[in-house]
Structures are given as structure tokens and as C-alpha cells.
Amino acid sequence: MKKLFVKLGVCFALLLSMLTSFTGVVFASNEGVSVDKNTTGLSDAKYQATFVFDASNLSKEVDNVQLEGGFQFIKESDDHLYEENKGSNSGINWYTAYEYQDGMYPTGGCGNKDRTDVKYNGGYILYDMKEDNQIYSVTLPLPSTEYFYGYYVTYSDGTAEVVQDPANPSKSNSINGHDATWSYFYVGDKSDALKGQEYIYPSxxxxxxxxxxxxxxxxxxxxxxxxxxxxxxxxxxxxxxxxxxxxxxxxxxxxxxxxxxxxxxxxxxxxxxxxxxxxxxxxxxxxxxxxxxxxxxxxxxxxxxxxxxxxxxxxxxxxxxxxxxxxxxxxxxxxxxxxxxxxxxxxxxxxxxxxxxxxxxxxxxxxxxxxxxxxxxxxxxxxxxxxxxxxxxxxxxxxxxxxxxxxxxxxxxxxxxxxxxxxxxxxxxxxxxxxxxLWNPETVTYHLTIDTKVTKGEEFIIKTNIPTTKYKDLFIDEQMVSMDYEVDENGYVMFKLSKEFTSNLGVGKHNVRCVALNGEANGEFEVINKVVAQNKTNKTNKTSTSVKTGDNTSLVEYTALMFMSGYFVLRKRIYLK
The missing domain is CATH 3.40.50.1820 (Alpha/Beta hydrolase fold, catalytic domain)
Known part of the structure; x- marks a missing residue:
């Protein structure tokens, strides 16, 4: 029985997909607009947008709902006619979203309303929506840019109005109630945006x-x-x-x-x-x-x-x-x-x-x-x-x-x-x-706060005065370091190099460069070997400490002897390999 239900579900999904491909209509239960890859089989558009509107929440009885917005397109190859004709749209055709081809772009509204096979509200083409128990829906294939839209609602009393999408209204100014009049949404991203729209997407x-x-x-x-x-x-x-x-x-x-x-x-x-x-x-x-x-x-x-x-x-x-x-x-x-x-x-x-x-x-x-x-x-x-x-x-x-x-x-x-x-x-x-x-970014010389000597195998902190919004990359010895930054109490970028990280740094001097969008900070630090403490060797208050330095070719041992008089005598012994 379980397998039967699964097969029925798959068949229903395939049937729904086929209906969408042929009609541009899809039933959905969630209000609003959703964007996916184009599976309609219509147009050259890479994406599709599905619009769902619940008319049962309106205050009057609804006769019909249609979609309108920035979904009118012309061919780039035709746009020269406008200037050549001294501002006339003669010879320029406007196309629906279903007819979109590569080389077209949207124009907000239509410059003419010569077509008899489409319906208009003002300069906007009206797209019919499928109704199911007061839920209206339609899917349009669309290229990448930002679109505005609204729902053209015709009431049973013969009146009509355009309403914003209640699931995706434009943001309003709480002081005076002003908003952008239309709902809006984004399709695609910078990589496939239409010409001139590459930088419009949320950052x-x-x-x-x-x-x-x-x-x-x-x-x-x-x-x-x-x-x-x-x-x-x-x-x-x-x-x-x-x-x-x-x-x-x-x-x-x-x-x-x-x-x-x-x-x-x-x-x-x-x-x-x-x-x-x-x-x-x-x-x-x-x-x-x-x-x-x-x-x-x-x-x-x-x-x-x-x-x-x-x-x-x-x-x-x-x-x-x-x-x-x-x-x-x-x-x-x-x-x-x-x-x-x-x-x-x-x-x-x-x-x-x-x-x-x-x-x-x-x-x-x-x-x-x-x-x-x-x-x-x-x-x-x-x-x-x-x-x-x-x-x-x-x-x-x-x-x-x-x-x-x-x-x-x-x-x-x-x-x-x-x-x-x-x-x-x-x-x-x-x-x-x-x-x-307008203005190019001004070059800023930022600063680093670091210890000049770093013990190998110990945590190391690099502080900057670079705001988090300006930070770009970190380099050590001109090698980019992939590392998440932290934020200090002033809101600036800082890094904590782990013990494991410093263990892998060679003994000697290293340069560090922190790059911002409008400048950089440079500094230098030296990695030294870790001090190794030795155990006490006898009961005469004699302690020994060994420090390995440089290329590890010598060992310097300092021995301190404490005498009853309270004075120290230092004895230095050097062993050469």
C-alpha cells in the first residue's frame, strides 16, 4: 500500500509539471512569490516565478484576479527605432513573459497597446491566473532582474483595483505610511543579470x-x-x-x-x-x-x-x-x-x-x-x-x-x-x-597591534583598526590565510592564530598584511622556540633552564646557585654541537 501511494504521488507531480509547462499556471497553497529554475518549457528565461494570491481575505466579493507588473519585453534589436522615429514606438513590438527570448529586456509598461491577443490595464499586460477555491495562481518564466508587481482585482460589483501582494508588501515609512506602491522581488543574481542590473541584488x-x-x-x-x-x-x-x-x-x-x-x-x-x-x-x-x-x-x-x-x-x-x-x-x-x-x-x-x-x-x-x-x-x-x-x-x-x-x-x-x-x-x-x-574609495593606512615575538606553538592575537565592513583578506608571508575574523570591543577586525597554526610557522621573522577595501595594514613578527623547563637535579637549590635559539646549533644553559648570603652567582656553560 505504501509503494502504491508513493507511485500515485510521483504520477501526480509529473502531471502537475506537465500542466504547468503547457498553461503557465500552477496551483499552490502558500501565498506570495517564489522563484525557481524555469521548468515551464516556455521562453528562453532561466528562471520562473510562481505567484499565489488568496482572494478570500478581501473585503468584497471577487469576480477575478489577474497579475500585472513589469512583465513586458522588447527586442534589443528594435530599440533603435524609437530615437530614429523621434520618440515614436512605431515598428516596436512588445512581448509577454511567455514569449521572452534572449536579447530582450523589460520596459516597465508597454509603449503601445496594438496587440489584440492580450489584455491591458493602462500600459501593463494582464496575466490570467487560475482560480481554485479563491486561491489564484500563475507561473511566469522570467530573466534575471528586479520586478515590481501587483494583483488586478475585479470585484463582483464591477469595480476594480490593483493591490499589493499581502504576503510580500513593500516596506513602509512608519511615520507617514508611505510605501513603494508595488510589491517587488528579485530574480537571479549578478552572474546572469540583464545588462545594467548587475549590482541591484541584496548584498x-x-x-x-x-x-x-x-x-x-x-x-x-x-x-x-x-x-x-x-x-x-x-x-x-x-x-x-x-x-x-x-x-x-x-x-x-x-x-x-x-x-x-x-x-x-x-x-x-x-x-x-x-x-x-x-x-x-x-x-x-x-x-x-x-x-x-x-x-x-x-x-x-x-x-x-x-x-x-x-x-x-x-x-x-x-x-x-x-x-x-x-x-x-x-x-x-x-x-x-x-x-x-x-x-x-x-x-x-x-x-x-x-x-x-x-x-x-x-x-x-x-x-x-x-x-x-x-x-x-x-x-x-x-x-x-x-x-x-x-x-x-x-x-x-x-x-x-x-x-x-x-x-x-x-x-x-x-x-x-x-x-x-x-x-x-x-x-x-x-x-x-x-x-x-562619483567618488573612488580613499586609500587609508590602517594599523596592526601585534607582539613582535611569538612563541612557537602558542596562541597569537593580531588586532587591527579595520572596520568589519571594510575587511577583505589576511596574508602572512604573502600567502592568503583562510580564517574567520573576530570582532573586538571597538567593532574592529581581529584574529586569533591557534597554537596549531603557530606550530607550523618556521622560526624567524614573518610579515603580515591585512587588506581592506580601501587600504591595508602591515606588520612583522618573529617566531621563537618555546622555552623548555627542566626538572630539579639535586637538593642544592640548583635550577637549570635551557633555551634553544636560532638554527638550534647550540644549547645555552644558565645555572643559578643560591648561597646563604643571599647573593646569586651565575655560571654560563655553552655546549656546541
Whole structure:
């Protein structure tokens, strides 16, 4: 009977797998999203994601549930048509996740809705989910990147809404309740990530996201997000990156949908960026902003006169303008270019992504031009991004803002990302900005605290002033030592070399080098033989101690005789081999 049940279970599993391969649907009991290797038999994607949603917990009667999110793809070979057609999507096809092929990439939403064989909600393709007793599920084959998603719920009364995954909601700011609007998750890792997404994945270095309230320029209370890097408590004078979201966004989006904290931590870990504090702004707090400099002046005033002083008075960051950078996306790109034009002395670098402020000739005075020639300026947009070219707001980069900078002789770096007006573009742009435009790690000379002489076969302690977040490798005599470090009372790296380890070291001098991400510490120690105590040989208070030294070619014996007068007489005998 037991064998029969096992065989039936195997058959059921095979049948379920076959159904999944043909329909893209899988029944599951655990809510949320799970990622596995692609077994659907559909698409070239390496992975698959299974979504499960329990509709019984909703307050109204549900008629249907569909999945939507960043699951629309275009061919890289077609993206040139967008710029060639002056911002038109004509000739570009959008594909579903089931149709994904190598050489495609996601674009957030669809640039057109020409297909009649799929359903849409706005620019998003709706994926049908299979229902079983109010449990809805679907499996999509997906390539490696970060995805946002939600469930499009249609109620029996005819109303509909998009809800986040209750098993995987975005994190919220407990002060004001803001969140990232969408649920999100990661597929794959750096080794197989889509172009521009290599550094987005959670890092082994883990910092801390906090939210703070400050007094805005108009006297109201507003919130900012502050990402403190791993090991923040051990450092000081951190560089600071200020990030602005797009229209309708908030201070929680950049570190969730934008993976800004992960990107910074991964770049720091590879020695490609100095440690940074990341400040995410909440510009939606202010109303009346548009696409010109005058309407965005309030954002420049607020960040310079209110946000920066608050951050520098409450966190261990540098107060130098060259140690600050400002990057914004979409409406945040308009804000960034406004800050650059009105407050150029407040930052050393500017990133303008997917939009810029409308060009106003009168703003570009000789004084401003001279200042901007000393700044690092980075411009970027997606390949099929309305912020790239022919914007109806006259705020796109290629045909409005870049020509103005060229005319003034202001140097900048421009890069197109694989993406549209979406987070794939913005994560890729932020990665380049941080890695190639901002600060290289400063070289630090660290120090070792060690005994200059080490007895062979005894435990040996090496202390450093290297923070755990900066430690990389330990070398003895230029040979890498695979050894777990310990942490001292100050949070610094230390090592305990075991008795067995020192027993294997040769007698004589050895060098030690402890490598950090931004420097190293060097030192030297000498291994000596262990002192061997001999037993007493007679009853005349005579004691002998032997010490082997150097190459062991001689033995030195010191004999001390104690006399009644209390004085010592030392007698030295040397035996040569």
C-alpha cells in the first residue's frame, strides 16, 4: 500500500509539471512569490516565478484576479527605432513573459497597446491566473532582474483595483505610511543579470534604512529616507547622495524599486565607490512644480536650505559640497537640473535621468557656465523613454537639454539604458552614476597591534583598526590565510592564530598584511622556540633552564646557585654541537 501511494504521488507531480509547462499556471497553497529554475518549457528565461494570491481575505466579493507588473519585453534589436522615429514606438513590438527570448529586456509598461491577443490595464499586460477555491495562481518564466508587481482585482460589483501582494508588501515609512506602491522581488543574481542590473541584488553588506522628519522650507513637516551603509557607526565624514523620485513618488521608492542601498553596498564591496549615505527625498510633499526652473525653485530651496543642514547636523557626513551628489529621475530629473542651475555650489555632481528642466537661455549666465564646467554631470535615459527625445513637455535630453550644454561648452557624460521610462532604466543609470562618476574609495593606512615575538606553538592575537565592513583578506608571508575574523570591543577586525597554526610557522621573522577595501595594514613578527623547563637535579637549590635559539646549533644553559648570603652567582656553560 505504501509503494502504491508513493507511485500515485510521483504520477501526480509529473502531471502537475506537465500542466504547468503547457498553461503557465500552477496551483499552490502558500501565498506570495517564489522563484525557481524555469521548468515551464516556455521562453528562453532561466528562471520562473510562481505567484499565489488568496482572494478570500478581501473585503468584497471577487469576480477575478489577474497579475500585472513589469512583465513586458522588447527586442534589443528594435530599440533603435524609437530615437530614429523621434520618440515614436512605431515598428516596436512588445512581448509577454511567455514569449521572452534572449536579447530582450523589460520596459516597465508597454509603449503601445496594438496587440489584440492580450489584455491591458493602462500600459501593463494582464496575466490570467487560475482560480481554485479563491486561491489564484500563475507561473511566469522570467530573466534575471528586479520586478515590481501587483494583483488586478475585479470585484463582483464591477469595480476594480490593483493591490499589493499581502504576503510580500513593500516596506513602509512608519511615520507617514508611505510605501513603494508595488510589491517587488528579485530574480537571479549578478552572474546572469540583464545588462545594467548587475549590482541591484541584496548584498552581504547590510546597512540600515531609517526615516526622519525635518522642517521644510515652508515650515511644514516632511520626511526623508536615509540609508546608512554597513559599518556606519565606525566611520565619519561620509559622502552623501541625494535622490529624487518621479511624479507621484515618495521617499521609500529609491531603496526598494530602485535598489539604491544594494547598489551602493555592492559597489563599495568591490572597491568601486567610497562609502556613502543615501538620502531619498519626498518632493511630492510640495505642489505646483512643473517642467520649468521657476516652478521647481522651491525644491532647490528646500534641499539646500533645509534637507542638507538637517542631514549634516544629525548624521556623520561630510559638509563639503564636493562630497555631495544629487540625482533625480523623471520629475526628479527636472528637479536635479533645476538645483544644478540655481544652486551649483551646493553639490559636486549632478545626475539628470529621463527628463530635464525646460531650457531657459537667461539662466545660463557666464557665471553659471563657468561653475558648471567644474562639476561632474551625468545624463541618461532609456532606449524607449519619452525623456530621451521629442518630449511634449520640451524636457527631453537629446533634443533639448544636451544641445544647450553643448552650446555652452559644458562637459557631461551621456548614456542610454536598456529600458523605457521605468526602474530598469533608473537602476542602471544610478549604478553608472555611482560607479563611474562619483567618488573612488580613499586609500587609508590602517594599523596592526601585534607582539613582535611569538612563541612557537602558542596562541597569537593580531588586532587591527579595520572596520568589519571594510575587511577583505589576511596574508602572512604573502600567502592568503583562510580564517574567520573576530570582532573586538571597538567593532574592529581581529584574529586569533591557534597554537596549531603557530606550530607550523618556521622560526624567524614573518610579515603580515591585512587588506581592506580601501587600504591595508602591515606588520612583522618573529617566531621563537618555546622555552623548555627542566626538572630539579639535586637538593642544592640548583635550577637549570635551557633555551634553544636560532638554527638550534647550540644549547645555552644558565645555572643559578643560591648561597646563604643571599647573593646569586651565575655560571654560563655553552655546549656546541
Amino acid at each position: 552581504q553588506r547590510t546597512g540600515k534604512q531609517v526615516y526622519e522628519t525635518y522642517t521644510a522650507y515652508d515650515g511644514t513637516s516632511n520626511e526623508v529616507g536615509v540609508y546608512l551603509p554597513a559599518g556606519y557607526e565606525n566611520g565619519q565624514d561620509y559622502k552623501t547622495i541625494y535622490l529624487a523620485h518621479g511624479n507621484g513618488g515618495n521617499e521609500t521608492e529609491w531603496t526598494q524599486l530602485g535598489s539604491a542601498g544594494n547598489i551602493v553596498e555592492n559597489l563599495v564591496a568591490e572597491g568601486k565607490l567610497a562609502d556613502c549615505v543615501v538620502v531619498s527625498l519626498n518632493n511630492s510633499h510640495f505642489s505646483g512644480t512643473g517642467f520649468n526652473t521657476s516652478s521647481n525653485k522651491i525644491l532647490a530651496d528646500d534641499v539646500v536650505n533645509n534637507v542638507i543642514p538637517f542631514i549634516e547636523n544629525n548624521f556623520k557626513v561630510s559638509r563639503k559640497a564636493d562630497d555631495r551628489a544629487y540625482l533625480g529621475l523623471s520629475a526628479g530629473g527636472v528637479a536635479s537640473s533645476t538645483v544644478m542651475e540655481l544652486e551649483p555650489d551646493s553639490f559636486g555632481a549632478f545626475g539628470i535621468v529621463s527628463a530635464a528642466t525646460q531650457v531657459e537661455e537667461s539662466t545660463f549666465t557666464d557665471e553659471l557656465i563657468a561653475k558648471l564646467k567644474t562639476k561632474k554631470i551625468y545624463l541618461s535615459a532609456g532606449t524607449v523613454d519619452f525623456g530621451l527625445i521629442n518630449s511634449i513637455f520640451k524636457a527631453s535630453l537629446v533634443d533639448f537639454y544636451m544641445p544647450q550644454l553643448d552650446k555652452c561648452g559644458i562637459k557631461y557624460t551621456f548614456e542610454k539604458q536598456n529600458g523605457a521610462h521605468d526602474w530598469n532604466t533608473w537602476r542602471g543609470a544610478f549604478t553608472t552614476f555611482a560607479k563611474d562618476i
